[in-house]
Amino acid sequence: MNIGNLAIDPPVLLAPMAGVSNRVFRAISRSQGATLCTTEMVNANALAHKSAKSYWLMELDPNETPVGIQIAGSDPDIMAAAAWEAERHGADLVDINMGCPVKKVVQNGDGSALLNDEALAVRIVKAVVQAVKIPVTVKMRAGWDHNSITAPYLAEKFQEVGVKAIGLHARTRSDQYVGPANWEYINQVRERLTIPLIGNGDVKTPEDARRMLESTGADAVMIGRASFGDPWIFRRIAHFLATGGNLPAPDADERAKMALWHLNRMVEIKGEAVAIAEMRKQLAWYLKGTPDSGEFRRRAQTLTTKVQAESLVSEWKHHARDRELTWS
Numbered sequence: 001m002n003i004g005n006l007a008i009d010p011p012v013l014l015a016p017m018a019g020v021s022n023r024v025f026r027a028i029s030r031s032q033g034a035t036l037c038t039t040e041m042v043n044a045n046a047l048a049h050k051s052a053k054s055y056w057l058m059e060l061d062p063n064e065t066p067v068g069i070q071i072a073g074s075d076p077d078i079m080a081a082a083a084w085e086a087e088r089h090g091a092d093l094v095d096i097n098m099g100c101p102v103k104k105v106v107q108n109g110d111g112s113a114l115l116n117d118e119a120l121a122v123r124i125v126k127a128v129v130q131a132v133k134i135p136v137t138v139k140m141r142a143g144w145d146h147n148s149i150t151a152p153y154l155a156e157k158f159q160e161v162g163v164k165a166i167g168l169h170a171r172t173r174s175d176q177y178v179g180p181a182n183w184e185y186i187n188q189v190r191e192r193l194t195i196p197l198i199g200n201g202d203v204k205t206p207e208d209a210r211r212m213l214e215s216t217g218a219d220a221v222m223i224g225r226a227s228f229g230d231p232w233i234f235r236r237i238a239h240f241l242a243t244g245g246n247l248p249a250p251d252a253d254e255r256a257k258m259a260l261w262h263l264n265r266m267v268e269i270k271g272e273a274v275a276i277a278e279m280r281k282q283l284a285w286y287l288k289g290t291p292d293s294g295e296f297r298r299r300a301q302t303l304t305t306k307v308q309a310e311s312l313v314s315e316w317k318h319h320a321r322d323r324e325l326t327w328s
Protein backbone atom coordinates (compact mmCIF):
# COMPACT_ATOMS: atom_id res chain seq x y z
CA MET A 1 0.00 0.00 0.00
CA ASN A 2 1.23 3.52 -0.78
CA ILE A 3 0.02 6.59 1.08
CA GLY A 4 1.19 9.40 -1.16
CA ASN A 5 4.82 8.52 -1.70
CA LEU A 6 5.11 6.40 1.47
CA ALA A 7 5.32 2.67 0.90
CA ILE A 8 3.61 0.79 3.74
CA ASP A 9 4.40 -2.86 3.33
CA PRO A 10 3.19 -5.21 4.69
CA PRO A 11 0.04 -3.21 5.43
CA VAL A 12 -0.16 -3.88 9.18
CA LEU A 13 -0.51 -0.69 11.24
CA LEU A 14 -0.57 0.39 14.88
CA ALA A 15 -3.68 2.44 15.73
CA PRO A 16 -3.36 5.87 17.35
CA MET A 17 -4.27 5.39 20.99
CA ALA A 18 -4.22 8.05 23.69
CA GLY A 19 -2.26 6.81 26.70
CA VAL A 20 -0.76 3.92 24.73
CA SER A 21 0.83 4.73 21.35
CA ASN A 22 3.59 6.92 22.78
CA ARG A 23 7.07 6.83 21.28
CA VAL A 24 8.12 3.84 23.39
CA PHE A 25 5.19 1.67 22.35
CA ARG A 26 5.61 2.81 18.76
CA ALA A 27 9.28 1.74 18.83
CA ILE A 28 8.25 -1.66 20.19
CA SER A 29 5.47 -2.06 17.62
CA ARG A 30 7.80 -1.05 14.81
CA SER A 31 10.41 -3.55 15.97
CA GLN A 32 7.70 -6.22 15.80
CA GLY A 33 6.57 -5.42 12.29
CA ALA A 34 4.07 -2.54 12.41
CA THR A 35 4.89 -0.66 9.22
CA LEU A 36 3.11 2.58 10.12
CA CYS A 37 2.59 3.87 13.64
CA THR A 38 0.62 6.94 14.65
CA THR A 39 0.98 9.09 17.75
CA GLU A 40 -1.65 9.61 20.39
CA MET A 41 -4.13 12.30 19.41
CA VAL A 42 -2.76 15.84 19.77
CA ASN A 43 -5.34 18.49 20.59
CA ALA A 44 -4.86 21.33 18.10
CA ASN A 45 -6.27 23.97 20.45
CA ALA A 46 -3.92 22.95 23.25
CA LEU A 47 -1.06 23.11 20.78
CA ALA A 48 -2.13 26.60 19.74
CA HIS A 49 -1.86 27.54 23.42
CA LYS A 50 1.67 26.09 23.47
CA SER A 51 0.74 23.31 25.88
CA ALA A 52 3.90 21.44 26.85
CA LYS A 53 2.01 18.14 26.88
CA SER A 54 0.95 18.58 23.26
CA TYR A 55 4.51 19.27 22.17
CA TRP A 56 5.61 16.26 24.17
CA LEU A 57 3.05 14.03 22.39
CA MET A 58 4.55 15.07 19.06
CA GLU A 59 8.11 14.11 20.02
CA LEU A 60 9.40 11.42 17.72
CA ASP A 61 12.37 9.12 18.18
CA PRO A 62 15.36 9.98 16.00
CA ASN A 63 14.96 8.10 12.72
CA GLU A 64 11.40 7.11 13.58
CA THR A 65 9.78 6.51 10.21
CA PRO A 66 7.24 6.12 8.83
CA VAL A 67 5.17 7.78 11.50
CA GLY A 68 1.94 9.74 11.54
CA ILE A 69 1.06 12.50 13.97
CA GLN A 70 -2.66 12.63 14.69
CA ILE A 71 -4.35 15.98 15.33
CA ALA A 72 -7.83 16.68 16.65
CA GLY A 73 -9.85 19.87 16.52
CA SER A 74 -12.61 21.66 14.65
CA ASP A 75 -11.24 25.07 13.71
CA PRO A 76 -9.77 24.90 10.19
CA ASP A 77 -7.07 27.54 10.82
CA ILE A 78 -6.00 26.01 14.13
CA MET A 79 -5.95 22.53 12.57
CA ALA A 80 -3.85 23.86 9.67
CA ALA A 81 -1.38 25.32 12.16
CA ALA A 82 -1.25 22.02 14.07
CA ALA A 83 -0.61 20.12 10.85
CA TRP A 84 2.23 22.48 10.05
CA GLU A 85 3.73 21.81 13.51
CA ALA A 86 3.36 18.08 12.94
CA GLU A 87 5.26 18.34 9.68
CA ARG A 88 7.94 20.46 11.36
CA HIS A 89 8.32 17.78 14.06
CA GLY A 90 9.21 15.22 11.39
CA ALA A 91 5.91 13.43 10.77
CA ASP A 92 5.70 11.48 7.51
CA LEU A 93 1.97 12.06 7.46
CA VAL A 94 -0.65 13.95 9.40
CA ASP A 95 -3.82 12.16 10.41
CA ILE A 96 -7.04 14.01 11.28
CA ASN A 97 -9.15 12.53 14.10
CA MET A 98 -12.82 12.21 13.19
CA GLY A 99 -13.52 9.21 15.35
CA CYS A 100 -13.00 10.07 19.00
CA PRO A 101 -16.33 9.42 20.80
CA VAL A 102 -15.36 10.87 24.19
CA LYS A 103 -17.94 13.32 25.54
CA LYS A 104 -15.61 16.19 26.33
CA VAL A 105 -14.12 15.93 22.81
CA VAL A 106 -17.42 15.84 20.92
CA GLN A 107 -18.86 18.61 23.10
CA ASN A 108 -16.21 20.87 21.56
CA GLY A 109 -17.30 19.78 18.09
CA ASP A 110 -14.11 17.72 17.65
CA GLY A 111 -13.50 14.03 16.85
CA SER A 112 -16.59 12.11 15.77
CA ALA A 113 -18.80 15.23 16.09
CA LEU A 114 -17.39 16.25 12.70
CA LEU A 115 -19.18 13.29 11.11
CA ASN A 116 -22.35 15.38 11.55
CA ASP A 117 -21.05 18.51 9.88
CA GLU A 118 -20.03 17.86 6.31
CA ALA A 119 -19.27 21.47 5.41
CA LEU A 120 -16.98 22.02 8.39
CA ALA A 121 -15.30 18.61 8.05
CA VAL A 122 -14.43 19.33 4.43
CA ARG A 123 -13.15 22.81 5.28
CA ILE A 124 -10.85 21.36 7.94
CA VAL A 125 -9.50 18.72 5.61
CA LYS A 126 -8.90 21.27 2.84
CA ALA A 127 -7.10 23.62 5.22
CA VAL A 128 -4.87 20.83 6.51
CA VAL A 129 -4.07 19.53 3.02
CA GLN A 130 -3.07 23.03 1.95
CA ALA A 131 -0.92 23.60 5.03
CA VAL A 132 1.54 20.72 4.53
CA LYS A 133 3.55 18.91 1.90
CA ILE A 134 3.26 15.50 3.59
CA PRO A 135 0.26 13.24 2.94
CA VAL A 136 -2.90 13.84 4.96
CA THR A 137 -5.13 10.99 6.12
CA VAL A 138 -8.43 10.94 8.04
CA LYS A 139 -9.33 8.36 10.66
CA MET A 140 -13.08 8.26 11.12
CA ARG A 141 -15.95 6.22 12.47
CA ALA A 142 -18.80 5.11 10.21
CA GLY A 143 -21.12 7.85 11.40
CA TRP A 144 -22.71 9.38 14.47
CA ASP A 145 -25.21 6.57 14.95
CA HIS A 146 -26.82 3.79 12.95
CA ASN A 147 -29.26 6.20 11.36
CA SER A 148 -26.55 8.47 10.02
CA ILE A 149 -23.82 6.49 8.30
CA THR A 150 -22.02 9.47 6.79
CA ALA A 151 -18.53 8.01 6.33
CA PRO A 152 -18.94 6.72 2.75
CA TYR A 153 -20.08 10.09 1.47
CA LEU A 154 -17.61 12.10 3.57
CA ALA A 155 -14.67 9.87 2.64
CA GLU A 156 -15.38 10.54 -1.02
CA LYS A 157 -15.44 14.28 -0.37
CA PHE A 158 -12.13 14.06 1.53
CA GLN A 159 -10.60 12.19 -1.37
CA GLU A 160 -11.72 14.98 -3.73
CA VAL A 161 -9.91 17.59 -1.65
CA GLY A 162 -6.64 15.70 -1.51
CA VAL A 163 -6.63 13.18 1.35
CA LYS A 164 -4.28 10.30 0.57
CA ALA A 165 -5.89 7.51 2.66
CA ILE A 166 -8.87 6.92 4.93
CA GLY A 167 -8.82 4.87 8.12
CA LEU A 168 -12.21 3.51 9.10
CA HIS A 169 -13.06 2.28 12.60
CA ALA A 170 -16.08 0.17 11.76
CA ARG A 171 -18.32 1.46 14.54
CA THR A 172 -20.48 4.54 15.00
CA ARG A 173 -20.01 7.13 17.70
CA SER A 174 -23.06 5.83 19.53
CA ASP A 175 -21.52 2.34 19.63
CA GLN A 176 -18.58 3.70 21.66
CA TYR A 177 -16.67 0.39 22.04
CA VAL A 178 -19.68 -1.79 22.77
CA GLY A 179 -20.62 -4.71 20.55
CA PRO A 180 -18.68 -6.09 17.63
CA ALA A 181 -17.35 -3.80 14.89
CA ASN A 182 -19.44 -4.02 11.71
CA TRP A 183 -17.01 -4.51 8.83
CA GLU A 184 -19.82 -3.95 6.34
CA TYR A 185 -19.16 -0.23 6.91
CA ILE A 186 -15.66 -0.76 5.49
CA ASN A 187 -17.20 -2.24 2.33
CA GLN A 188 -19.47 0.76 2.02
CA VAL A 189 -16.56 3.20 2.19
CA ARG A 190 -14.45 1.05 -0.13
CA GLU A 191 -17.02 1.38 -2.89
CA ARG A 192 -16.61 5.16 -2.92
CA LEU A 193 -12.81 5.42 -2.88
CA THR A 194 -9.83 4.99 -5.15
CA ILE A 195 -7.28 6.01 -2.46
CA PRO A 196 -6.15 3.39 0.08
CA LEU A 197 -8.53 2.37 2.83
CA ILE A 198 -7.32 1.18 6.20
CA GLY A 199 -9.72 -1.14 8.01
CA ASN A 200 -9.94 -1.04 11.79
CA GLY A 201 -12.02 -2.62 14.53
CA ASP A 202 -11.77 -5.96 16.30
CA VAL A 203 -8.82 -7.44 14.43
CA LYS A 204 -7.54 -9.72 17.18
CA THR A 205 -5.80 -12.55 15.32
CA PRO A 206 -3.91 -13.14 12.05
CA GLU A 207 -7.00 -14.92 10.76
CA ASP A 208 -9.14 -11.84 11.53
CA ALA A 209 -6.68 -9.69 9.57
CA ARG A 210 -6.93 -11.87 6.49
CA ARG A 211 -10.70 -12.06 6.79
CA MET A 212 -10.94 -8.27 7.00
CA LEU A 213 -8.71 -7.72 3.97
CA GLU A 214 -10.54 -10.34 1.91
CA SER A 215 -14.09 -9.52 2.90
CA THR A 216 -13.94 -5.72 2.79
CA GLY A 217 -11.39 -4.80 0.13
CA ALA A 218 -9.45 -2.77 2.70
CA ASP A 219 -5.81 -2.24 1.70
CA ALA A 220 -4.46 -2.45 5.24
CA VAL A 221 -5.41 -3.49 8.74
CA MET A 222 -4.94 -1.27 11.78
CA ILE A 223 -4.56 -2.91 15.18
CA GLY A 224 -5.45 -1.26 18.46
CA ARG A 225 -6.34 -3.17 21.59
CA ALA A 226 -5.03 -6.53 20.43
CA SER A 227 -1.51 -5.09 20.66
CA PHE A 228 -1.81 -4.45 24.41
CA GLY A 229 0.86 -6.63 25.99
CA ASP A 230 1.20 -8.38 22.64
CA PRO A 231 3.20 -6.26 20.19
CA TRP A 232 4.22 -9.52 18.49
CA ILE A 233 0.79 -9.49 16.87
CA PHE A 234 2.11 -7.33 14.01
CA ARG A 235 4.72 -9.92 13.10
CA ARG A 236 2.26 -12.81 13.45
CA ILE A 237 -0.19 -11.07 11.12
CA ALA A 238 2.46 -10.17 8.53
CA HIS A 239 3.77 -13.73 8.57
CA PHE A 240 0.30 -15.23 8.26
CA LEU A 241 -0.62 -12.91 5.38
CA ALA A 242 2.58 -13.84 3.55
CA THR A 243 2.68 -17.59 4.22
CA GLY A 244 -0.62 -18.75 5.75
CA GLY A 245 1.42 -20.14 8.65
CA ASN A 246 1.43 -19.25 12.33
CA LEU A 247 4.50 -18.06 14.20
CA PRO A 248 5.00 -19.54 17.65
CA ALA A 249 3.92 -17.38 20.57
CA PRO A 250 6.78 -15.71 22.47
CA ASP A 251 7.75 -17.61 25.59
CA ALA A 252 7.78 -16.23 29.13
CA ASP A 253 11.42 -15.07 28.85
CA GLU A 254 10.69 -13.10 25.72
CA ARG A 255 7.57 -11.51 27.17
CA ALA A 256 9.40 -10.56 30.36
CA LYS A 257 12.29 -9.11 28.36
CA MET A 258 9.91 -6.95 26.34
CA ALA A 259 8.07 -5.81 29.48
CA LEU A 260 11.38 -4.77 31.06
CA TRP A 261 12.58 -2.95 27.96
CA HIS A 262 9.28 -1.10 27.83
CA LEU A 263 9.56 -0.22 31.52
CA ASN A 264 13.16 0.98 31.32
CA ARG A 265 12.62 3.10 28.24
CA MET A 266 9.53 4.71 29.80
CA VAL A 267 11.53 5.54 32.93
CA GLU A 268 14.31 7.07 30.79
CA ILE A 269 11.85 9.24 28.89
CA LYS A 270 9.25 10.15 31.50
CA GLY A 271 11.06 9.77 34.82
CA GLU A 272 10.25 7.07 37.36
CA ALA A 273 7.07 8.43 38.98
CA VAL A 274 5.16 9.11 35.76
CA ALA A 275 6.54 6.03 34.03
CA ILE A 276 5.49 3.66 36.82
CA ALA A 277 2.01 5.16 36.96
CA GLU A 278 1.61 4.62 33.21
CA MET A 279 3.29 1.21 33.20
CA ARG A 280 0.91 -0.37 35.73
CA LYS A 281 -1.65 -1.12 33.04
CA GLN A 282 1.02 -2.01 30.48
CA LEU A 283 2.69 -4.51 32.81
CA ALA A 284 -0.66 -6.03 33.67
CA TRP A 285 -1.17 -6.58 29.93
CA TYR A 286 2.21 -8.33 29.54
CA LEU A 287 1.86 -10.52 32.62
CA LYS A 288 -0.93 -12.72 31.36
CA GLY A 289 -1.28 -16.13 29.82
CA THR A 290 -1.39 -18.54 32.76
CA PRO A 291 -4.37 -19.51 34.92
CA ASP A 292 -2.79 -17.74 37.91
CA SER A 293 -1.73 -14.56 36.12
CA GLY A 294 -4.65 -12.61 37.62
CA GLU A 295 -2.75 -12.21 40.86
CA PHE A 296 0.26 -10.72 39.02
CA ARG A 297 -1.99 -8.32 37.16
CA ARG A 298 -3.58 -7.23 40.41
CA ARG A 299 -0.17 -6.61 41.96
CA ALA A 300 0.90 -4.63 38.88
CA GLN A 301 -1.77 -2.07 39.77
CA THR A 302 -0.07 -1.37 43.11
CA LEU A 303 3.47 -0.74 41.85
CA THR A 304 5.18 2.47 42.90
CA THR A 305 8.86 1.99 42.00
CA LYS A 306 10.94 0.61 39.16
CA VAL A 307 12.61 -1.92 41.48
CA GLN A 308 9.20 -3.31 42.50
CA ALA A 309 8.16 -3.50 38.86
CA GLU A 310 11.32 -5.35 37.86
CA SER A 311 10.93 -7.85 40.64
CA LEU A 312 7.26 -8.49 39.75
CA VAL A 313 8.22 -9.18 36.13
CA SER A 314 11.00 -11.49 37.26
CA GLU A 315 8.65 -13.38 39.59
CA TRP A 316 6.08 -13.76 36.77
CA LYS A 317 8.80 -15.02 34.42
CA HIS A 318 9.72 -17.80 36.84
CA HIS A 319 6.06 -18.57 37.43
CA ALA A 320 5.23 -18.72 33.72
CA ARG A 321 8.37 -20.45 32.49
CA ASP A 322 7.74 -24.00 31.21
CA ARG A 323 3.99 -23.44 31.13
CA GLU A 324 1.98 -23.26 27.98
CA LEU A 325 1.06 -19.60 27.62
CA THR A 326 -2.20 -18.38 26.19
CA TRP A 327 -2.79 -14.86 24.92
CA SER A 328 -5.38 -13.86 27.48
Ligand SMILES: Cc1cc2nc3c(=O)[nH]c(=O)nc-3n(C[C@H](O)[C@H](O)[C@H](O)COP(=O)(O)O)c2cc1C
Pocket: 015, 016, 017, 018, 019, 020, 039, 040, 041, 070, 097, 099, 100, 139, 169, 200, 201, 202, 203, 222, 223, 224, 225, 226
Ligand atom coordinates in the same frame (compact mmCIF):
# COMPACT_ATOMS: atom_id res chain seq x y z
C1 LIG B 1 -7.05 3.39 25.02
C2 LIG B 1 -7.48 3.83 23.64
C3 LIG B 1 -7.14 5.09 23.19
C4 LIG B 1 -7.52 5.50 21.91
N1 LIG B 1 -7.11 6.72 21.46
C5 LIG B 1 -7.35 7.07 20.17
C6 LIG B 1 -6.80 8.27 19.62
O1 LIG B 1 -6.08 9.03 20.30
N2 LIG B 1 -7.09 8.55 18.32
C7 LIG B 1 -7.88 7.73 17.54
O2 LIG B 1 -8.10 8.03 16.37
N3 LIG B 1 -8.39 6.59 18.04
C8 LIG B 1 -8.14 6.24 19.31
N4 LIG B 1 -8.60 5.05 19.78
C9 LIG B 1 -9.34 4.14 18.89
C10 LIG B 1 -8.38 3.15 18.22
O3 LIG B 1 -7.45 3.82 17.39
C11 LIG B 1 -9.16 2.11 17.39
O4 LIG B 1 -9.89 2.78 16.40
C12 LIG B 1 -10.12 1.28 18.23
O5 LIG B 1 -9.51 0.82 19.42
C13 LIG B 1 -10.66 0.06 17.44
O6 LIG B 1 -9.60 -0.78 17.06
P1 LIG B 1 -9.29 -2.17 17.85
O7 LIG B 1 -10.56 -2.98 17.85
O8 LIG B 1 -8.18 -2.82 17.05
O9 LIG B 1 -8.87 -1.79 19.24
C14 LIG B 1 -8.27 4.63 21.07
C15 LIG B 1 -8.63 3.38 21.56
C16 LIG B 1 -8.25 2.96 22.82
C17 LIG B 1 -8.64 1.59 23.29
